[in-house]
Structure formats: structure tokens, C-alpha cells
Amino acid sequence: MNRNCDIICFSLSRWDSEISSPALSLAKEFARNNRVFYIDHPFSWKDYYQLKHTPQIQQRKEALLHGRNPYSNPPSLPSNITVVTTQLTWPINFLPPRFLYNRMAKWNDAIVLRTIRQLIKDYQLKDFVYLNFFDPYFVQKLPEDIKSLTAASVYQSMDDISQVAYSHRHGTRLEEQIVHNFDYTLCTSKELTRLKSPFSNNVFFHPNAADTDIFKTAVTQILPKPEALQGIDKKIIGYTGSIEYRSDFELLKKIATHHSDKILFFVGPIQGNEVQEFGLDQLPNVIFAGPRKITELPAFLQYFDCVIIPFKKNTLTKSIYPLKINEYLAAGKPVIATHFSEDIYTFKDVAYIADSDDEFLQLIDTAINSNNATLQQQRIDVAGQNTWTARVERFWEIVSGNGK
Template sequence: MRNFSLSKFKQLPIVMTSMSRWDGDFSSASWSLAKTFARDQVVIYVDYPFTLLDFIRERKKPGVKARKRALLFGENCLIPLPDYGPNLYALTPPLMLPINWLPPGWLYRTLAEWNNLRLSKQITKGLQHLGWTDFIFFNSFNPLYLSSLPEGFSPKAFIYQSRDNIRALEPYLRKHGAYLEVEAIREADLSLATSRLLQKELSELSGHTVAYFPNAADFTLFKSAYEKALPLPEELQELPRPIIGYTGNICHRIDYEIIKGICEKYPEKSVVLVGPRNHWGHTNIDLDALPNLHFTGPKKIEQLPTYLAHFDLLVLPFLCNDVTRSIYPLKINEYLASGKPVVATPFSEDIQSFHPHIRLEGEKESFIRAIDEELKQNLPEKAEKRYREAAANTWEGRVSLFWKLVNQTFSL
């Protein structure tokens, strides 16, 4: 494979796996990257598998209902996604055995191999349906599946990407994911990490080189929040201004004491959180009791610029802990593309690199105070600088970086 040219690689289809699904509740880096690759070559985006237990528990949910025949009978497992171009396909894997409850050992390994073989066969069928045998396999942070490749599943290149510190995530993921990720890096031809800290830690844990491959933004989409007069979303029409906004998963990463403090300090302002609510169990604060805190629910990535365009200031109030210190947040470049002022906690080396384009405050009181100061000090030239910073961090640029890293790897 070392003499396989870059031009030949660029002609191959990319099979991408991740921990998200193409029609999930919030945008993901893997899905954004897949859409960008698909502008120039075939991409098969493999949905995060449902286990038998998932199917039973979630059988009434729209996402499962839409995939029911594929999951149960193997029908229409590979579907084209013409709304995103002629080269992008979604693949529904067959139902997997629920094995994560097992301890590490021979039984888990045996059943994981069975799952991996089942998944790889479905991928191979999808490739054959499109007339391909050779391909690039890109595992974008899903070490629970195909961290090691079954016999007969032989891509021309195996790429592994880490996008979060799995060793600090919830026990379900880290139980097997922590050691499987290291194994994936050791087996992959090229390994990537989205933050500087991840790059360093995974290189040390695996004994292999891990390249820095940061997140980006769909600048073409999000710049509309800066350049165009977008319609006011219905949920915002009756809200007092200014509006302080957040977009993304409302989850364990957020410092809810800061959210509460903002609402209480500025009762005349509106605070709007756009995204799926997954905060239960991560805070004792009754968020619904805060009268100026509003939730819109999850929105498709294509809808987000409309909200950003009508927010007056954006916040990224992540906790500063082991979970967040290795995060390069996907949303930071989306925020900056809107030109709006941003206040964030200094949770990682990567977020700190965006200073002075964003305001960084580590203490609750200083964070809250910074909101008023940034609103008062916002100027057109500052907005332009933020916009320009986002323009330098696009998925198109990351795809170019990817091929540069591939070329370096296979030219050795």
C-alpha cells in the first residue's frame, strides 16, 4: 500500500463510522466531514449501530421506525442522500448484540468479533452495490465497533480519529472504549486527534504517532448569519432583547451554575438554549423554573444560522474538568462565523487559542460580568475579525489537511 498514490486514494470511496447518525438531533464533526468529502468522491456514512436492546427500547421512536425494515429484514440498508449531493449514502447496520455490560475478557472479545464481522459484511455489501471493492475506512471516534478489522475486511487505508477524551466520559463508553481506542490507533495506518491534549495523550498511550486534526465549521452555511438578513425564528419573536444564546447538546459538559447566574443577574435579558436536553442527572438546578431561560429543542444544522443571526451574544459555558480539557468544540467556529461576541470558559488549550477573538473567563462572576461588557463593547470591526477567523477554519481546509497527512503517511 505504501506505493499507492494520493491521486488513487482520492478516487476511492470513503466508508465512515462514528458514534452519531446522519439524521441525529445535533450536528457532529463526523457528519460535517462526510458531507465535505462527498463533494468530490463517494462516501458511505455508517450509522451508529442499534443493538437488539436499543431496538426494543426505542422501537416507537421515529429514527427506529424509519429504519425498521433495514434493521429487521436487511431491506434498503443503503440509501442515497440526494439533498446532500450525488455521492453521499447512509448505511444502516444490522442489529448488534448488546455486549457492553460484559467485563473485558474472552467472551466480550468473541462477541465483539461477531458484531464486527456482521457490520463489516454489511459495509462490503453496500460497497459492492455501488460497484466498489477498494475503499478507505475512516473510523471517526467509534472504538466500540471496528477498532480492529476482521479478516476479509481490507481497506486500502485505515484511518482512526479521536474526537473526545473517552477515558473521562461516562462509564458506558470508557469501559471498553478506552482500551479499544488505543488498539485502533496501533492498528490504523493514520491516527488523528481533534485537540492538542488528545494528540499528546494518545501518542503516549499507544506508542504511535497521532496527528493533530482539529474541528472546523461549515463556513458556507454559517456565514449567512453574518452576511444575510435571515428570518426571525418563531421561538424568538416574543422574547425580550438582548438574547444570549447557546447551540449544541445540553449535557454534562455545561456549567449550569453559570447558566443560572446569567438568568438571575440579567432578568431583563433572554437566555436561549438550542439543542437536545440531556441535562437531567447532571444538575440539581430546576432550569424550567428560570423565567428568562428558554429551550427550543434540537434543530438541524441547516437551521442554526437563523438562530445565531438573531442572538446578540453567544456563550460556551463548559465546565473546566477532565472531560472538557481535551475538547476542540465544533461550535466555536460556527459561533465566530456569525460575527457575534462570544464568552467562554477556558476549558481547553484549543478554546484558549481563539483569544482575543473570544472572551475567556474562568470564574462564574467574571463570566457573568463579561456578558454585559462584551455587549457594550461590540463593534463592527470586532465582528469582522471573528468572521475572518472562522473563514480560516473550514471543513474544506480540513479535507485538504487530511489528504496532506495521507500523502505523508503513505509516502514513507
């Protein structure tokens, strides 16, 4: 396998998403040595009309509507990454898994494949790696004219797709197909690796990592205190990331009420209505700062006294290796997490893993009061073993046939 080959990444996460993306992080790491063509998850006509006044749509309008100017090189990304936008696709997830869905899915695949074929022609690609990041809704099997030009086709599974109603509707069976048809499947957790192994002989554990150079600045530099933290003179329990269905909102409310002498501070987008349903938005010591770019997170982390991963313990979270664990550790922060997966438990020597709500509440004080420079360095050292550089090296070992 030529490690300097071109890479086409087809990703469920768009490059300008408001939350951290493992797909984009890996793409940026690949771009140190490879040309990377990052195909955003296609926008549908429904997306277009709902978001048509947003920068996301306006910046892509010519490509979405007419297929013109589909390539861009955003200045915030490495110069070796070219972002690719397909034309608009049809919204079909609401359809039952029968003839009409299959027919329209073929139309959508044709739109995507037209973009890929044009990309191959325009950049004269051959012997490239085709890497699908957790987007099984498109092109479950590469057509022969494209497959003949690939050095390897790789699918990356990042969550148990069967455990979310919207994605399960079609995603579960489509993911089975793509795992079966692609050369290799990488899974971000040990549980996912077990779940996908029946569909292929080439399924490998390939966990998330962290942009440690970014997050270490919370330790190595004195960063300006974010405006949202100004005026806070209490201990801060912090959380970064999406606030949604994986979060244990009952536990979060207990944290806020039990630790009323502290601030519970969230940095990230809110999805769903649980924040309102549990009354978190009404508590005086709970603050929601909204989403921030990944480069802004270290400044928040520097001023947090501890950080939490308050996930529910269920079938979905059993298959999660959270991106944020290594980000937190790289920032040297004491971490308290629920015992939701065997992957999170592997960090028990550098994080506090709680088996009950009461233990979680107690461990917050323990984590804050026992924090010291030695523990901080131990966390940083562990995060240093879980970099995207290490993950890219492992990737090449796998696709070169040395994965086992």
C-alpha cells in the same frame, strides 16, 4: 494517494442525529470529490425496542431486521453520499470486560463486517479509505481481506473517552487497540493528540471546523425570526448545542440570576437531569427551545446578542476543541467561553475567555456593549480559516505522508 478514491465512513454519529456532527460535515465535504459510504452507528436490539415507533427506526426497519435495502440516498445529503445501515447488534456495554463481552463483541463485529463486505461487493470498491469516526466499539482491526483493499485506515478521536463512565467501561481499551492497529489517527484537540500518541507513531492534530457558508447567513442575509424568539424584547444570551454533562450548570444558574434583565436562550437537546436539579427550568428568563437542524441555527444566532460556551473546567473538557466556536464566529457573534482547554484559548483574540465565574458574568456585558462591525468581521475571518474544506485538504496531506 489517489484523492479521488472512495471513502467508507463508519461513524458514531448517525446521519439524522439531532445535533451537529463533525463526522457528517467531513463526509459532506469529501462528497464534493469522492463517493462516500456513510455507515451509521449500529442500532442494538435494545435501541430497536425503545425507539421502534420513531422515524429513525421505521425508515430503517427492513435493513435492521432483515438486511434488506441497507443503502439509501437521503435528499438532504449530497448525491455522492450513500447511507448504509447494518442489521441490529447486541447491547453489550453493560457486560464486564471479560470472556462474554469479547465473545459477543465478535458477534457484533461479524454483523458489521458482513455489511462492509456486501458494500464492497455491491459497489466494487477497492483502494478505498476506511475512516472510523470515534466509534471504537466495532472492528478494532480490519480483517486481511478488507485491509488488502484499503489505501489507508484512519481513526478519528473526538473526546477523552476515559472521562465518561459509560464510554470508559470498554471504550478506553478498545480505542487504544484501534489507534494501534489503524494506519493513522486524527485527534480533534492538542490534548487528545498527546494522549493518543503513545499508541501509534502516526497521530495527528486535526481539529473541528464549521460549515461557514451556512453560519455566515446570520450576517449576510436577513433571516425570518424563529417563532420561539417572537415576543422577546430583551437582550439574548444564546447557546446552541447539547446541554449535558460538559456544561457548567452552576455557572449557567449564575448567568440567569445575575443577568435577570436578559434572556438565557438554549437551542439543543437536554441530556440528564441537571436542568431540573439546578432549577434552570423554573427561572423566568431561561428558555429551552429544543433541538433544531443545523440549517435552522443561523436564524437564531442572528437575533442573539452574544453566545456562550459554558463548559466545566476538568479533565474531560481539557481535551475539547468545541465544534460551536467556529460556528459562532462564522455568524459574527461575540463569544464568551470558560477557559477549559488550550484549544479554546487559541481564540482569545476573537473571543472572551473567562478564568472565573465572576469574570464570565462581567464579560457578557462587555461583549454585548463593545460589539461592532470591525470585531464582527475579525470573527468571520478567523472562522474562514477553519472550514471543512481546509480540514479535508489537511486530511489528504496526512494520509499522503506529508502530515508532519
